[in-house]
Amino acid sequence: MITLSSLIKYFHQGSANEILAIDDVTLKVEEGDFITIIGSNGAGKSSLLNCIAGTYPIESGKIEIGDQDITQWPEFKRAKLIARVFQDPLLGTCAHASIEQNLALAYKRGKKRGMGFGVKSRDRSFFKQELQQLGLGLENRLLDTAGLLSGGQRQALTMLMATLVKPEVLLLDEHLAALDPKTAQQVLDLTQEIVTQKKLTTLMVTHQMKHAIQLGNRLIMLHQGKIIFDARGEEKSKLTVNDLLSKFYAVQGEELADDKMLLA
Amino acid sequence: MSWYAALGALEQGLVYGIMAIGVYLTFRILDFPDLTVDGSLPLGASITALALTSGINPFIALLLAGFGGFLAGMVTAILNTKLKVLHLLASILTMIALYSINIRIMDGPNISLLATDTVFDPLINFGVPGYLASTMFFVAFAALIVVGVIWFLYTEIGLSLLATGDNPQMITAQGVNTHTIIILGVGLSNALVALAGSLIAQNQGAADVNMGVGTIIAGLASVIVGETVFGDKTIPRAIIAVLVGSVIYRMAIALALGLEMGRFSVNPSDLNLITALLVIIALTAPTIKKKLKKV
Numbered sequence: 198m199i200t201l202s203s204l205i206k207y208f209h210q211g212s213a214n215e216i217l218a219i220d221d222v223t224l225k226v227e228e229g230d231f232i233t234i235i236g237s238n239g240a241g242k243s244s245l246l247n248c249i250a251g252t253y254p255i256e257s258g259k260i261e262i263g264d265q266d267i268t269q270w271p272e273f274k275r276a277k278l279i280a281r282v283f284q285d286p287l288l289g290t291c292a293h294a295s296i297e298q299n300l301a302l303a304y305k306r307g308k309k310r311g312m313g314f315g316v317k318s319r320d321r322s323f324f325k326q327e328l329q330q331l332g333l334g335l336e337n338r339l340l341d342t343a344g345l346l347s348g349g350q351r352q353a354l355t356m357l358m359a360t361l362v363k364p365e366v367l368l369l370d371e372h373l374a375a376l377d378p379k380t381a382q383q384v385l386d387l388t389q390e391i392v393t394q395k396k397l398t399t400l401m402v403t404h405q406m407k408h409a410i411q412l413g414n415r416l417i418m419l420h421q422g423k424i425i426f427d428a429r430g431e432e433k434s435k436l437t438v439n440d441l442l443s444k445f446y447a448v449q450g451e452e453l454a455d456d457k458m459l460l461a
Numbered sequence: 462m463s464w465y466a467a468l469g470a471l472e473q474g475l476v477y478g479i480m481a482i483g484v485y486l487t488f489r490i491l492d493f494p495d496l497t498v499d500g501s502l503p504l505g506a507s508i509t510a511l512a513l514t515s516g517i518n519p520f521i522a523l524l525l526a527g528f529g530g531f532l533a534g535m536v537t538a539i540l541n542t543k544l545k546v547l548h549l550l551a552s553i554l555t556m557i558a559l560y561s562i563n564i565r566i567m568d569g570p571n572i573s574l575l576a577t578d579t580v581f582d583p584l585i586n587f588g589v590p591g592y593l594a595s596t597m598f599f600v601a602f603a604a605l606i607v608v609g610v611i612w613f614l615y616t617e618i619g620l621s622l623l624a625t626g627d628n629p630q631m632i633t634a635q636g637v638n639t640h641t642i643i644i645l646g647v648g649l650s651n652a653l654v655a656l657a658g659s660l661i662a663q664n665q666g667a668a669d670v671n672m673g674v675g676t677i678i679a680g681l682a683s684v685i686v687g688e689t690v691f692g693d694k695t696i697p698r699a700i701i702a703v704l705v706g707s708v709i710y711r712m713a714i715a716l717a718l719g720l721e722m723g724r725f726s727v728n729p730s731d732l733n734l735i736t737a738l739l740v741i742i743a744l745t746a747p748t749i750k751k752k753l754k755k756v
Contacts (some may be wrong), residue, residue: 293627298623311616313616314615
């Protein structure tokens with residue numbers, strides 16, 4: 198369970214370029230919720246995830262996971278509770294390390310690291326078993342470096358790494374945006390499968406309204422740093438792309454005409 | 462080149478190779494260009510000189526030198542990570558500061574160590590001829606360092622070090638404090654450099670505050686020559702390559718010093734120019750090759 202209370206985040210505060218990225222956002226995420234987040238460019242979707250993950254410090258407000266107040270925790274400490282998949286497939290894995298080394302790094306997420314061997318032989322069969330789920334044949338390439346994999350393969354591997362140790366919260370930041378449609382669909386299916394199977398509390402930012410409707414049990418629309426629409430359960434399942442588009446028109450008017458969201 | 466000069470080059474290649482492995486850790490693995498080494502090499506020598514002239518066991522002096530180097534590296538890394546000073550500038554600041562510190566440690570610009578004990582004594586007492594003792598010691602010690610560094614890079618912390626240089630965003634998301642890792646890594650690198658400084662001082666029988674000039678360039682030259690000649694596909698290969706590169710580099714210098722063309726001959730003072738040219742050629746060769754292909 199995550200609770201965000203009156204979150205405020207500025208960029209370039211005090212300068213002429215000041216931007217209010219997150220404007221007094223309060224959000225209660227229940228255990229096991231799968232929330233999709235949509236909004237136009239600059240609405241604050243990625244900023245919100247970066248504030249939760251600790252990449253951006255916030256100006257005021259409170260972030261709690263379970264009964265722990267993590268507002269003051271640095272990013273690396275929050276990794277104990279939070280796992281992430283980034284938009285750029287290259288960001289999620291270490292290119293010069295082998296697949297098994299990447300998995301071993303992820304297997305220690307948020308735990309103390311010592312002088313024991315990084316990749317333990319007893320973990321290899323577990324890694325293979327997990328890789329098999331991806332259906333990409335990576336279980337036979339444990340020693341290949343991640344840099345040899347395609348963007349889609351790396352993103353699938355990152356998905357697996359993020360959930361190897363069950364996180365309290367999984368943050369997906371437009372993790373399909375850089376993939377071709379076919380690969381995006383594969384990684385999307387994988388996402389659905391892993392999240393359902395491991396019952397993960399998930400926040401997923403997406404540009405694709407179709408995906409936002411299709412996945413999860415709750416949908417949030419952001420505009421200028423505020424939550425302007427929040428649908429869950431039955432209300433969410435009845436949503437159509439046109440419903441969402443009309444919401445956008447309502448707040449944005451004709452601006453939307455040249456927004457890339459329309460292409461979705 | 463005489464047999465004696467070749468042996469000398471091998472010896473120098475091995476001992477400076479330990480320094481070059483340190484440079485490899487920062488320059489290649491952490492992606493942290495670290496000029497501290499120009500100060501931490503004489504720091505290792507200074508600490509050793511003070512310890513030996515105070516009658517401390519040479520092996521303990523060696524350890525103290527390594528520890529001193531570790532601290533120097535930590536200072537650079539803390540300036541960079543915690544205080545946000547640009548890495549290159551942070552390392553130059555530490556290097557400059559070490560010049561004064563080294564003179565303080567030795568209470569002067571140099572100390573002769575001809576009369577003191579050295580780490581080579583046990584071998585000499587065992588009956589090994591003096592000129593072979595240091596070479597034998599360096600072979601064993603360099604092998605120990607190579608194995609130790611390779612092992613370290615396969616541990617959990619070592620993997621975090623690799624990942625910190627490769628993808629800091631990713632390893633932070635895995636819960637690793639990259640600041641701690643950088644401080645540890647730069648510290649370790651300078652510890653190796655100071656160990657080399659200690660051994661060089663004991664071998665040449667003197668510590669001098671200016672003996673560190675050009676260390677970083679010699680280190681880079683070794684790293685690059687090693688990669689070009691021996692390859693860097695895997696970590697063990699890359700580490701061994703650095704040592705091999707260092708030996709090749711010293712051999713090349715020994716050859717160059719013997720060069721004579723009519724009335725022109727290469728002086729030891731031309732060394733820095735030769736090294737700089739060598740590094741420039743190695744660094745720019747791939748780019749120039751590409752350009753030539755396009756034409």
